[in-house]
Structure formats: C-alpha cells, structure tokens
Amino acid sequence: MRNEKIDWSEVLGQATEYLCQYLQIDTTNPPGNEIMGARFLKEILEREGIAGTILESEPGRGNLIARLKGKGTKSPLLLLSHIDVVPAEAEQWMYPPFSGKVVGDEIWGRGAIDCKSLGISEVMVLILLKRAGVELSRDVILAATADEEKGGTNGAAWLCKNRPDFEEIQTVINEGGGVGVPGKQKNIYFCQVAEKGICWIRIRLKGSPGHASLPRQDNCLLSLGRCLSRIGEFRARIQVPPVTTRFIEGFSEDEVLAPIFNRIIQNPDGADEVLEEIPDRGLKQLVGTMLRTTYVPTVVKGGEKTNVIPGECLCEVDCRLLPGETPEGVQKEVETILQDIPQCAIEVLDGSTASESSHRHEILQIFEQALQRHDPKAKLIPYISSGATDSRFFRKGKAAAFGFAPVLAEGDLSHYQDLFHGHNERISKQNLLFGIKVLYEVVRQYCR
C-alpha cells in the first residue's frame, strides 16, 4: 500500500479543525438537533466534490448519507457513526463541553470519543480516497446518524427501515470497539463483534395496606427489600462463549494476565475469585460481563407517606444477556430466584437477544494488519460489549457489523472507559490521526 503521497500533517491539521467545529455544535440528545451536525459534515464533503443527502426522520433529526462509487463487483461497505451526544454537566468540566478547545495535544468536548472523532475520521477517509482517485471494488457509504444515544429509532433503525439501498450493505464499521490497551509485549486492540441482549423486567409486589402505627409482616416494602437483596446476591452461571475464549486466548503472551485467564478456562466455576486478581479495573469488569448474563436493579417505586404502609410497590431490573440466552429464559430465572416471595408479579418490559457477527470474518485480519503498520506491537482480539450500539440494527439483516474506531489508550482500559459519557471527554491529536490512517488502510484493503 502506498500512502507516501499523502501529507499526513496537513490531514491532521484539517481533521483537528473539523473536529473542533463539529464539537462546537451542540447535538445533545434529547433533543438531538442532529440536522446541524449533518449539514456541517455535508458541507465538508461537498467542498471535496462528494455529494451528500440529508434525511430527516423527524424535524431536526438529521441523518447524513454520502457514497463513493466503486465498480460494484463486491457488496458495499458502510462507515457508520452517530451525530448525537449524551448530556454534559458543564460545571463538572475543566473546559466547557461544547468549546471544541485544543489544549496541548488534546481536543476537548462532549463527543470527542463518543463518537464525533470517528465521524470526522470517516469523513477524512472518504476525502482521501476521493482525492487519490482510488479505484474501489465496492461502494463506500458513509452514514452519520441521529438518535443513537436514545435507542436509534430516529437514526439507524429508521434508515434500515426506510432506505432500500441499505439492504445491499454487507459490512459495517462502527463505534463500540477499536481501543488498544498498551502492554509489555503486545498492545491489545479490542474489536467488537457482538453486543449482549437486554431484558428489562418489572417486579410488582403487593401486601396489605394500613396505618404505619400497626406493624405487619405482609408489608410489600419488606418483600421489595428481600427481592432486591436476592437479585443483588444472585450470580448467573458462568459461560465461556467462543468469542470470550478467543478474547482470553489473546492475552497468552501477557505475563500477568495469561496465568489468570488460564485458571478461568480450566475452572470457569471459580472465575469470580480469579477475576479479582486482574489489576486493570476496566478489564476486570469487561471480562466479568463476557462470562455471564447480569441482573442489575435500577428502579424502585413505592410509598408516599411516612405513616402509611402502601399496598403495592415495584422495582425494575436491567438484565444483559450473553449470546444464546433469551428474554424468556431470563424471566424464568427471575421467577425461580423470587419463587417464595408472596404476591410478586414479574413482567418483561422490553427484550432482545444478543447481536453477533462472525469473529472469523475476513475484515478482522485486515483490521489487524492495518493496525500493525502503525503500531508494530498491535494484536487484535474480538470481544462482546455489554452495551448496545447501532450495529445491532444491521446485524438483524444480513450485514456483519464491527465496532472498530482505532485509538491506543493512554494508560489502562478503565481510564479510557471513564471518558465515555463522563466528564472532560477528550482525544489526543495523535489518536485522531492514528484512527484516520488505520481506517484509510482498512478501507483501501477491503475495497481492493
């Protein structure tokens, strides 16, 4: 691959400027107002001779699509990102979250990591391909969408439903992975190939209401307390799905982690104790979620007045499912855990199974080779994320979707994870350029 004609310092200068301006557009969802971001990206592309189309799912909810034509001998590749961001508590930030301020080597702002830097990187990749006049075997489609942070109804889900041309897409590169964790022998990069499913459960508890001066054992709040502690103490059985196995094997050269992970593989039932030995808090948490379905109480409601025993109360539980599990199965599990708690009714509010693409897909090798050209210590491993991204809408169809926004973390995984939806979100210029270089090579290679 020949990249010597590209002036990368000029590319970085331009990308930095674009990212700063993009971060200054407040696309906090709700309400989103993504149309402003969509127009901004469209103008950048049009200056380079790449036409863009803005589609509004609802007024203000803009989605941008642009396409570089290839020969059409292979199916199109989609470069996906979202325009909206989560709210920022401005008073907690060192610099205003919509300032797009450059401080030293870092670009600050809500969305710097999640996921406006990926949006700009993908725009730059399209521009570089166009400038170089690269011959492509497949079309490269760029989509910057609305509403990812609130479920995607007005963004990716809407596009998948309303754009017949999206049905041809067979490969998607999206957020949700690509981060590298520096290690002694290898820098391990995580590629998201699967997302856990969800099952949101509501538990209603009934008892006899009455005056609080007369204590009673069938007080529904006491049942609620029992219910919460049962769920809090419950640990679903440990499972080691094939992706988790591949993930764990990826650390075979790590002096500290390899022996820990070996013990998990040899005796999965003892995993909880062994996991405690993983020094990186973020990695410990990640591996834990890849080994079992989780059950987390999030909402309680009940009681209005200090002197009244309520007749009813409720709690809600957020369960995240490993591939192969179903919401019905999770509901049964909760029924079993709570079987001896009286007057307890369990309903499923929302549920979906995990979404998954093959961790043997040819593009993973291309990801790894592109990483290695810019980071000789790079090694790529697949992982299952506990949270959801827009990739799930594409996996429902025939597309394979991968979370791959390349950055090398400075420090451990927990440090990087804390930037997502956290205060003081920022990205280094070095990482911005790294992402553009790697993605550019990936697209060139995959679209040869």
Ligand SMILES: [Zn+2]
């Ligand atoms: Zn995101």
